[in-house]
Amino acid sequence: MTAKSIFIGVMSGTSLDGVDAVACRFFDGDMQVLGHSYRPYPQTLKDKLTAILAPGHNEIERAGALSLELATLYAQTINDLVSEGLFSVDEVRAAAVHGQTVRHCPQAGFTVQLNNPALVAELTGLDVIADLRSRDMAAGGQGAPLVPAFHAERFTGNVERAIVNIGGIANVTLLPALGSQAPVLGFDCGPGNTLLDVWTQRHCGQSFDRDAAFAQKGVVVEKLLNVLMADEYFVRPAPKSTGREYFNEAWLLNRFPALSTLKPEDVQRTLVEVTVAGIIRAVKQTAPETQELYVCGGGVFNPLIMQSLSQSGLTVQSTSVLGLDPMLVEAAAFAWLGYRFINKKAGNLPAVTHASGLRILGALYPA
Ligand SMILES: Nc1ncnc2c1ncn2[C@@H]1O[C@H](COP(=O)(O)OP(=O)(O)O)[C@@H](O)[C@H]1O
Ligand SMILES: [Mg+2]
Incomplete structure (x- = not known):
């Protein structure tokens, strides 16, 4: 040493x-x-x-x-x-x-x-x-993203894994199984918490939706979800990286001008699904053999995000089970x-x- x-x-x-x-x-x-x-x-x-x-x-x-x-x-x-x-x-x-x-x-x-x-x-x-x-x-x-090399060194396992960091923006790292010659892939897959934070600030006056209390009161609006998920960013092939300059309140309003006709809690609930759908789409399209998804970043504390990710069929856990606090x-x-x-x-x-x-x-x- x-x-x-x-x-x-x-x-x-x-x-x-x-x-x-x-x-x-x-x-x-x-x-x-x-x-x-x-x-x-x-x-x-x-x-x-x-x-x-x-x-x-x-x-x-x-x-x-x-x-x-x-x-x-x-x-x-x-x-x-x-x-x-x-x-x-x-x-x-x-x-x-x-x-x-x-x-x-x-x-x-x-x-x-x-x-x-x-x-x-x-x-x-x-x-x-x-x-x-x-x-x-x-x-x-x-x-960007720069974290995949570190994820590859720390988190590679015997089966294909995805690591997702849910910060303001969400980014995925797709790790081939140990011993595979396939490359590690990774990219920003869409919004993480940023839209959830902005909408909570606007309607609850708080900087984030602690434990998804606000979103839990709402239901998913399929029409809104479909319009938002039709954004070309979600289908564009990697490499790609993005930020709050793109995924922000203006993006929401531009894509869905009738936003104010919806219940705020339903919008919040739907935005949870946008975050989740962006992640799951990225994993399934880029590395369909992936079995395990490990989550880090503040999104790990959002119970609706974690629950909804689990419905994808992947095993979803925090990176803490891999030995590193998310x-x-x-x-x-x-x-x-x-x-x-x-x-x-x-x-x-x-x-x-x-x-x-x-x-x-x-x-x-x-x-
Ligand atoms: N208890 C919680 N419930 C819901 N969301 C949470 C909770 N704790 C943290 N978050 C979310 O995590 C975000 C911070 O995550 P972080 O990984 O630090 O993001 P960044 O890397 O962009 O700074 C907060 O803005 C909030 O949206
Ligand atoms: Mg932070």
């Missing part, structure tokens, strides 16, 4: 709920999670991030100021984790900080994660690795990408992103 074998992964996803930091020790091809910290986004920050997701006035200055605010919060989350005393800071090799995606435009060749890694280095005293997506895009890839998977994946960067190893899977080859992902801001 080298002296500095710990990497901290810092993730803030499209849900805009907050920042997760996970410390992982990497040794002999294995990994151990040492600790976790989380800071929610203050409502004011959420509002500013929501606003900048749409084109608007004076974006460059707003982005600059937001980058500093985010970097300060990232550094605080890292410092919280270090101060838990679960490991020595001297053993931390680097922190890999994803940043907050505000534009993801693979067709135009760019992706923007707000962050100020120099400030994170300044406030934590750690080497910071940032900008983990753009190199894959420079090589012609989608720059809320830590994404941040742990970024810790792993940091470890790969420092060891000059590729982090992308060209079969997933369609980059022209394997690439080392990230840029270093020394302590």
Whole structure:
């Protein structure tokens, strides 16, 4: 074991709920999670991030100021984790900080994660690795999803498995059985929690539908489900990646202008089925032999999502049965990408992103 074998992964996803930091020790091809910290986004920050997701006035200055605010919060989350005393800071090799995606435009060749890694280095005293997506895009890839390589290393089993991360957006990784020569595939399959969160905010004044209490009151509106699922994103072949810039309230209203004639709880219930149908369609069309589905991300806490996924005939469980807390998977994946960067190893899977080859992902801001 080298002296500095710990990497901290810092993730803030499209849900805009907050920042997760996970410390992982990497040794002999294995990994151990040492600790976790989380800071929610203050409502004011959420509002500013929501606003900048749409084109608007004076974006460059707003982005600059937001980058500093985010970097300060990232550094605080890292410092919280270090101060838990679960490991020595001297053993931390680097922190890999994803940043907050505000534009993801693979067709135009760019992706923007707000962050100020120099400030994170300044406030934590750690080497910071940032900008983990753009190199894959420079090589012609989608720059996303980046987690499938980590899923493949941690979660491959004796039968074909799918891993689904249900954050703001949902992304699937399709893992061939151990020993198979088939490639690992993966892509963003559609909305995860983002539409559920937006609709709950609008009708209940809460940031998310805790335990699906609101959706449980409604029934699925087949007509709405069919219209939403007819969107070309769901049928477009991979590679594909998306974001809140696409799946948002405007998308809902554009596709179904009579939305206000429906009961809000029925819309919410139907949106659960949109998330589930996007996932199941992706798995069945891309890897029909899949037997097991493992869920991570906040969607794992939505009982209706889990119940409805189970009706597909697949065995549906949380990644916790594979030894990794579902809320830590994404941040742990970024810790792993940091470890790969420092060891000059590729982090992308060209079969997933369609980059022209394997690439080392990230840029270093020394302590
Ligand atoms: N108890 C719960 N019931 C329903 N949904 C939940 C619950 N806990 C978390 N979530 C959902 O999970 C989301 C956060 O998931 P997360 O994996 O952090 O997403 P992201 O990676 O986009 O930040 C919340 O916005 C919410 O929609
Ligand atoms: Mg989150």
